[in-house]
Amino acid sequence: MIIFLVFTILLCSPSRAQFLYSFCNSSTTSDYVSNSTFESNLKLLLLSLSSNTSASAGFYNTSVGSNSDQVYGLALCRGDVAADVCQSCVQTASQEILRECPNKQEAIVWYQYCQLRYSSSMFFSSMVYAGKFPPWNEQQQNSTDPDQYSTILTNLMRKLINQAAYDNTSKPMFATGDASVSETEKIYGLVQCTRDIDRSECKNCLTYEMGDIQGCCSSRSGGMILDTSCNLRYESSPFYNGSSASSTSKGSGRKTWMIVIFVSTVLVVVLIALCICGAHCLRRRKGREVDEVKIQLAPLRQNLESTPISIGFPESNIQGGNQMDTSELPLMDFEAIKAATDDFADSNKLGQGGFGTVYKGMLSNGREIAVKRLSRKSWQGLEEFKNEVILIAKLQHRNLVRLLGCGIEGEEKLLVYEFMPNTSLDVFIFDPIRRAQLDWRTRFDIICGIARGLLYLHEDSRLKIIHRDLKPSNVLLDSDMTAKISDFGMARIFCENQNAANTRRVVGTFGYMAPEYAMEGLFSVKSDVFSFGVILLEIISGKRNSGFCLTKHAQSFLAYAWGLWVEGKCLEFVDPLLVDNCSTTEVLRCIQIGLLCVQQDAADRPTMSTVVVMLGNESLALPQPTKPAFALGRIVVKANQSSSVNCSVDVETISHVLPR
Numbered sequence: 001m002i003i004f005l006v007f008t009i010l011l012c013s014p015s016r017a018q019f020l021y022s023f024c025n026s027s028t029t030s031d032y033v034s035n036s037t038f039e040s041n042l043k044l045l046l047l048s049l050s051s052n053t054s055a056s057a058g059f060y061n062t063s064v065g066s067n068s069d070q071v072y073g074l075a076l077c078r079g080d081v082a083a084d085v086c087q088s089c090v091q092t093a094s095q096e097i098l099r100e101c102p103n104k105q106e107a108i109v110w111y112q113y114c115q116l117r118y119s120s121s122m123f124f125s126s127m128v129y130a131g132k133f134p135p136w137n138e139q140q141q142n143s144t145d146p147d148q149y150s151t152i153l154t155n156l157m158r159k160l161i162n163q164a165a166y167d168n169t170s171k172p173m174f175a176t177g178d179a180s181v182s183e184t185e186k187i188y189g190l191v192q193c194t195r196d197i198d199r200s201e202c203k204n205c206l207t208y209e210m211g212d213i214q215g216c217c218s219s220r221s222g223g224m225i226l227d228t229s230c231n232l233r234y235e236s237s238p239f240y241n242g243s244s245a246s247s248t249s250k251g252s253g254r255k256t257w258m259i260v261i262f263v264s265t266v267l268v269v270v271l272i273a274l275c276i277c278g279a280h281c282l283r284r285r286k287g288r289e290v291d292e293v294k295i296q297l298a299p300l301r302q303n304l305e306s307t308p309i310s311i312g313f314p315e316s317n318i319q320g321g322n323q324m325d326t327s328e329l330p331l332m333d334f335e336a337i338k339a340a341t342d343d344f345a346d347s348n349k350l351g352q353g354g355f356g357t358v359y360k361g362m363l364s365n366g367r368e369i370a371v372k373r374l375s376r377k378s379w380q381g382l383e384e385f386k387n388e389v390i391l392i393a394k395l396q397h398r399n400l401v402r403l404l405g406c407g408i409e410g411e412e413k414l415l416v417y418e419f420m421p422n423t424s425l426d427v428f429i430f431d432p433i434r435r436a437q438l439d440w441r442t443r444f445d446i447i448c449g450i451a452r453g454l455l456y457l458h459e460d461s462r463l464k465i466i467h468r469d470l471k472p473s474n475v476l477l478d479s480d481m482t483a484k485i486s487d488f489g490m491a492r493i494f495c496e497n498q499n500a501a502n503t504r505r506v507v508g509t510f511g512y513m514a515p516e517y518a519m520e521g522l523f524s525v526k527s528d529v530f531s532f533g534v535i536l537l538e539i540i541s542g543k544r545n546s547g548f549c550l551t552k553h554a555q556s557f558l559a560y561a562w563g564l565w566v567e568g569k570c571l572e573f574v575d576p577l578l579v580d581n582c583s584t585t586e587v588l589r590c591i592q593i594g595l596l597c598v599q600q601d602a603a604d605r606p607t608m609s610t611v612v613v614m615l616g617n618e619s620l621a622l623p624q625p626t627k628p629a630f631a632l633g634r635i636v637v638k639a640n641q642s643s644s645v646n647c648s649v650d651v652e653t654i655s656h657v658l659p660r
């Protein structure tokens, strides 16, 4: 009985109590199969992580297997914990992660003293911010003087973030510290990054978390944001090892710890008394706790609109004081950007978009950038413009072009983006020579990339952005031909409130606009799904949708696609450069998905999450598409109407070219 009791305490109380949060990625293509090679690789990986992490200074990354069965993993212990604590935490995490996320190809768990992540795809050294807000936060008290608390917290965190990212004296990518709020009150903070990312990414990651903290928790006397690549936490009492309030805090820490052990022992004894069968008791207890965690998994919700957000601009450390204000905005010095583009020289012009002209530039440190010089006056005031830029700069995803910052001088506004060496999708798919470089695999990856980027904008990002002007020239390609959506959030900068379901003004490009949006100004995520469908069909056919009617028998591109679908002659639709070396079933499936996306009735069109699932799962049965929009009626598109429609143009102007 006593042995059993000790055993139960060991199993039940401490490890489970330190659990913070888990995230099982359900947007990966499919679950892995039990007893598969992937599963055995995963188990080897978890074994290797739990036996090597504490020995390698609390951070270890490795991979097991090859090809499609390869699995990558990473474990990180909190910088202040002892090796044995680290070891047992990673060990617990590697067992619990299988229970928390059964059969998932990608998962992460966070514990008080460690975090552990694995994935079927290589994620080392790439930071894609997606901060999580663990339920722990809900238990924190309100602080007595929120304004003062928030200011001191911000300063402390700014110091710790720089220390973690750039200081070599402390533990790598880890920093703790405290600051006094009043005679008796202190703030204790801790920040840490996984050591696979570089210093500037560490700073970015933590800065985003700081923004999230200010959005959610700065009025509380404790807060914690967890991310795959970094985490940040503060409290009003010392919680990390080696806090400056050393002797007293250690004493009280030990006392608390003993109380915790005592209470949990009593609890377990009571539980055992209640349950006659010990094994029964254990199982029930576990089950209940898991349920509680699930119920508490609240999405990170914050009132971003009303809270000032600090965000450090990554270039600031390199450019050396060129920026005007690092603390409040990713704001770059206007003159520096101007110089980087040779004073907007024509030779640096990359293209003309709906919202302005894009130039290539090179910063003094050699980093290439793309600069968008906004041509129209945005309707917003300067402050609103800045706030929008901050919000949009926070959106980060592998399939979105990254907005690095902005420059403002008087009426002139510049947006600075990362530079994409392979320009945009239209340059490839509408050019007979370059199109040959895009084999089916590449095209399929591009389609999936656009779908994931759009899904992130629609559902996963906190802003729930509808793009409204998705077209091939807004899909940029990086050096690996990864698709990256650009110009998202422009409607937020230029036009009316995105949350309204109806707008008097229509932005967008004729040919990619859904009928309900073009004609009635009604927009929803389904209007973007329509644009996605048109692009998908263009990628497969290699034909441009606008101006199509002038050269073909069918009245429009979509009518042409639909006609061939109905006649069962879909392969005629496929780009002749593709036909010989692609999987016919895969291409036909894609066409069907494309047609589902362009259906007349918005309600019939799938959401982007459904599209992503349909693209990733070949065995899933697809519904039959109904007739697409614009399949009937005659549309005559004049050349100038295929370019972007001005923001201030009213619906009437557009709708008179549409069939009635």
Ligand SMILES: *[C@@H]1O[C@H](CO)[C@@H](O)[C@H](O)[C@H]1NC(C)=O
Binding pocket: 025, 026, 027, 028, 029, 106, 121, 128, 130, 398, 452
């Ligand atoms: C989930 O998986 C998808 C597909 O692999 C990936 O693009 C996305 O970044 C993952 N999300 C997170 C939060 O890791």
Ligand SMILES: *[C@@H]1O[C@H](CO)[C@@H](O)[C@H](O)[C@H]1NC(C)=O
Binding pocket: 034, 035
């Ligand atoms: C996996 O293997 C174990 C032992 O070899 C077996 O008991 C179990 O039924 C198998 N599960 C599946 C889904 O094949």
Ligand SMILES: *[C@@H]1O[C@H](CO)[C@@H](O)[C@H](O)[C@H]1NC(C)=O
Binding pocket: 047, 048, 049, 051, 052
């Ligand atoms: C990691 O652990 C595995 C056993 O799980 C061992 O075979 C391997 O040598 C270890 N690697 C290092 C670098 O310690």
Ligand SMILES: *[C@@H]1O[C@H](CO)[C@@H](O)[C@H](O)[C@H]1NC(C)=O
Binding pocket: 080, 081, 082, 085, 241, 242
């Ligand atoms: C704190 O540090 C001491 C001394 O290094 C160590 O014995 C103790 O286990 C540490 N506590 C944690 C939670 O790691």
Ligand SMILES: *[C@@H]1O[C@H](CO)[C@@H](O)[C@H](O)[C@H]1NC(C)=O
Binding pocket: 140, 141, 142
């Ligand atoms: C904290 O303040 C918010 C409003 O500012 C209030 O709704 C909440 O109940 C307070 N919580 C506690 C624990 O006092």
Ligand SMILES: *[C@@H]1O[C@H](CO)[C@@H](O)[C@H](O)[C@H]1NC(C)=O
Binding pocket: 166, 167, 168
């Ligand atoms: C830390 O080390 C790196 C290289 O290891 C160096 O570039 C950097 O200047 C150092 N930082 C400080 C603050 O000494």
Ligand SMILES: *[C@@H]1O[C@H](CO)[C@@H](O)[C@H](O)[C@H]1NC(C)=O
Binding pocket: 061, 062, 063, 124, 125, 195, 196, 197
């Ligand atoms: C660990 O991650 C780094 C990138 O930060 C990578 O270069 C290295 O190969 C990884 N280690 C293993 C064993 O995969």
